[in-house]
Amino acid sequence: MKRVLVPLAPGFEEIEAITIIDVLRRAGVTVEVAGTEPGPITGSHGITVTPDRPLAGIDAGAYDLVALPGGMPGTLHLREHADVRRIVRELASRGCYTTAICAAPTVLAAAGVTAGRAVTSHPSVAAELAQAGITYRTDAVVADGPVITSRGAGTAIEFALTLVATLVDHPTAERLRQQMVVPAAAL
Secondary structure, three states: OOOOEEEOOOOOOOHHHHHHOOOHHOOOEEEEEEOOOOOOOOOOOOOOEEEOOEOOOOOOOOOOOOOOOOOOOOOHHHHOOOHHHHHHHHHHHHHHHHEEOOOOOOHHHHHHOOOOOOOOOOOOHHHHHHHOOOEEOOOOEEEEEEEEEOOOHHHHHHHHHHHHHHOOOHHHHHHHHHHOOOOHHHH
């Protein structure tokens, strides 16, 4: 069974986080939500989520993929968190998937896993990523080997379905797309 880690920091983008968690769980993937601080975490639009566990002490070897939601200031908190950067680097060193949406691809860049890769992001951080020496694209979702990125809340379902297709298979992603009545262009 595939395992995914979704770290949450105060100010995370709720649509992105919940969409990733929900769609992956619908696909039968084990998703663990870990908070950068103890207790419930409030997102950028005032919605509070209680993580499954704290991020401290997480064994990166237990996961096949890390999915970072964006949002502000959530992305900044993720980027500054040493455990988040450690987990991203460890998964990347094992050839596992490091994924991010919205502004969170900057966390992947800060962890050093985007060098030589094509990525996308929210337009507000495009210039920052382009200066980091990566190939910047404006597609809704960009998958370049084990690095998968997406643009923002409006692309969250397409991003999550791409993660399902990557971790599980395309037929499962297609079944979910149809069940959730997602336009065909999203997969």
